[in-house]
Amino acid sequence: MKKYIGCDLGGTNMRAAIVDVEDGSMVYQMSIPTQARDGHDAVMRRMAGLFLQMIEWAGMKKEDVGGIGIGVPGVLDLEKGETLFLPNLPSTWPHIPLRDTIAKLTGLPVALLNDVRSITNGEWRFGAGRGVDTVAVFAIGTGVGGGLVINGQLHLGIGGTAGELGHMTIDFTGPRCGCGNYGCLETYSSGPAIAAMGMKAVSQGLTTQISELCSYDLNRITPELIEKAARAGDETAMDIYERAGFALGIAAANVCVSIGPRRIILAGGVSQAGDLLLIPIRRTLRERVTVMPVEHVEVVQSQLGNNAGVIGAACWAAKGL
Numbered sequence: 001m002k003k004y005i006g007c008d009l010g011g012t013n014m015r016a017a018i019v020d021v022e023d024g025s026m027v028y029q030m031s032i033p034t035q036a037r038d039g040h041d042a043v044m045r046r047m048a049g050l051f052l053q054m055i056e057w058a059g060m061k062k063e064d065v066g067g068i069g070i071g072v073p074g075v076l077d078l079e080k081g082e083t084l085f086l087p088n089l090p091s092t093w094p095h096i097p098l099r100d101t102i103a104k105l106t107g108l109p110v111a112l113l114n115d116v117r118s119i120t121n122g123e124w125r126f127g128a129g130r131g132v133d134t135v136a137v138f139a140i141g142t143g144v145g146g147g148l149v150i151n152g153q154l155h156l157g158i159g160g161t162a163g164e165l166g167h168m169t170i171d172f173t174g175p176r177c178g179c180g181n182y183g184c185l186e187t188y189s190s191g192p193a194i195a196a197m198g199m200k201a202v203s204q205g206l207t208t209q210i211s212e213l214c215s216y217d218l219n220r221i222t223p224e225l226i227e228k229a230a231r232a233g234d235e236t237a238m239d240i241y242e243r244a245g246f247a248l249g250i251a252a253a254n255v256c257v258s259i260g261p262r263r264i265i266l267a268g269g270v271s272q273a274g275d276l277l278l279i280p281i282r283r284t285l286r287e288r289v290t291v292m293p294v295e296h297v298e299v300v301q302s303q304l305g306n307n308a309g310v311i312g313a314a315c316w317a318a319k320g321l
């Protein structure tokens with residue numbers, strides 16, 4: 001059985017692994033700085049070099065590798081194999097032929113997929129989504145990404161753009177989102193949105209442990225710091241996670257009535273807060289969803305952590321190539 005390479009292209013680092021797609025194990029893995037400022041041509045050359053070096057260092061031959069899957073942080077044209085808009089990379093990569101360039105430089109077939117859809121695919125195949133056919137993933141970090149598996153298939157929609165659960169409207173009179181819409185989930189539940197609630201509480205002079213934990217320096221407030229205060233019983237901090245979890249619960253309720261998922265998975269750095277988010281999400285689902293059997297929907301944390309993206313991208317390549 002051939003192995004496949006999975007890659008997670010990030011703004012800071014690119015991670016790659018040679019993956020056994022039968023069991024989801026990583027045979028070999030590497031991570032190098034993306035150095036995105038050097039521009040897309042340089043980044044693609046470094047990426048191809050990483051793949052070839054990894055094959056060599058793993059003691060394998062190119063013929064042992066069936067192909068490469070790349071998880072890309074942004075909007076893609078899956079048919080043309082191009083990047084359309086990567087908001088976190090300099091120059092945003094408009095119409096860059098990533099698929100064909102890497103294929104040419106490595107001599108291996110390449111498949112692209114959005115980075116959170118890669119995480120979704122990884123968690124579904126070998127992580128928290130194993131064994132069920134309909135899954136929704138909310139990946140909470142700097143933004144809120146998403147992905148859907150419906151009836152045993154990763155749901156792609158037009159050009160692979162479906163599943164952007166972070167841009168589901170929660171309040172149509174809400175604040176402007178980075179995407180241009182108003183009141184998106186991301187404006188309530190992303191890492192920066194949670195940190196901003198902490199900053200507001202401190203600057204309003206509320207009595208909260210967040211103030212001491214950040215030494216009254218608003219720039220030091222992070223979701224982790226607020227989590228620490230919440231775990232120590234600080235009511236303001238608990239309320240912040242309660243509000244973020246409520247917005248996630250409303251979004252999850254919309255997903256429940258849309259696709260009837262067996263499992264809803266929280267991924268991304270902020271999901272480490274665990275019960276602080278899971279409890280309000282589960283409660284909101286019970287309170288708000290009446291037209292489908294919401295008691296059968298499990299809300300759980302991801303299992304593969306940082307490896308979900310590379311494993312999912314490799315499995316995507318194995319399926320599509």
Ligand SMILES: [Zn+2]
Pocket residue numbers: 166167168177178179180181184186
């Ligand atoms: Zn938005």
